[in-house]
Amino acid sequence: MSALVPYVLFRALTGLLNLLPYEIRVRLGGWVFARVIVPLAGYRRRIEDNLRLIFPDMPAARRDQVIADTSRNIGRMAIELLSPAGLRARALDAPITGPGWEAMQQARAEGRPIILVSGHFGNYDVIRAGTIARGFRVGGIYRALNNPYFNAYYLRKISAIGAPLFERGRRGLGQMVRFLREGGTVAMLIDQHMHRGEPLDFMGQTALTALSAAEMALKYDALLVPCYGIRRADGLSFDAVFEAPIPHTTAVQMTQALNDSLQARVRQDIDQWFWIHRRWKGGTPDA
Incomplete structure (x- = not known):
């Protein structure tokens, strides 16, 4: 597949997201990454393997929650990096x-x-x-x-x-x-x-x-x-x-x-x- 094709699809998606207010865009990015990208890309297994290595006694329910919360944070951060004006405003308020x-x-x-x-x-x-x-x-x-x-x-x-x-x-x-x-x-x-x-x-x-x-x-x-x-x-x-x-x-x-x-x-x-x-x-x- 040409390198241009996935980029065009990605830009179409980000174009739609950019129509939304910053706060909604960031929250939606976290949800999409956690619910769609992580399972489809196989990232869940990688996160789980790392957690098992470092916290072998962590209860399964707690591990599932960490996986979900970690995934949302990564998705939110990705949208924030692609929304420099909004991120800059949040950085100034920090x-x-x-x-x-x-x-x-x-x-x-x-x-x-x-x-x-x-x-x-x-x-x-x-x-x-x-x-x-x-x-x-x-x-x-x-x-x-x-x-x-x-x-x-x-x-x-x-x-x-x-x-x-x-x-x-x-x-x-x-x-x-x-x-x-x-x-x-x-x-x-x-x-x-x-x-x-x-x-x-x-x-x-x-x-x-x-x-x-x-x-x-x-x-x-x-x-x-x-x-x-x-x-x-x-x-x-x-x-x-x-x-x-x-x-x-x-x-x-x-x-x-x-x-x-x-x-x-x-x-x-x-x-x-x-x-x-x-x-x-x-x-x-x-x-």
């Missing part, structure tokens, strides 16, 4: 808490680089949108989608939140490093399986984790701040939390501290993390 925010103000005044680290939790772009709106120069990293039509559309949408954006790869890395060295702020996610990553603990299991955020923080004396856009109970609004900066020690110790930070958030709000990812994949360097 209360900011945590000692990392004050540390960021000081770093900006000093011209010191900042690396914001989060995971696929709640809606991570709430952090980028809100930080940009408050005067920070924030660059983000993105992974290009395989379908060129989808990729161009996705890039337009996330660019509407703010730029620059750096594509994952050698060229994007070089651009990001230059931006960081000029005193910019870079937003990164570290909770996906990295084949050549360091075997670190995450949720009680070994997870191959990229050390790049910590390595850059050490090399360029950047502030390293764990942060989260945490979805509130209404499903539409957020809290923006900036935790205390990670002290500079070694890249391994700092990255483990980032894993520990995200792990604590996941245990507190289990349905806000993307259990859909193949995070562990055997848990060994050769996996």
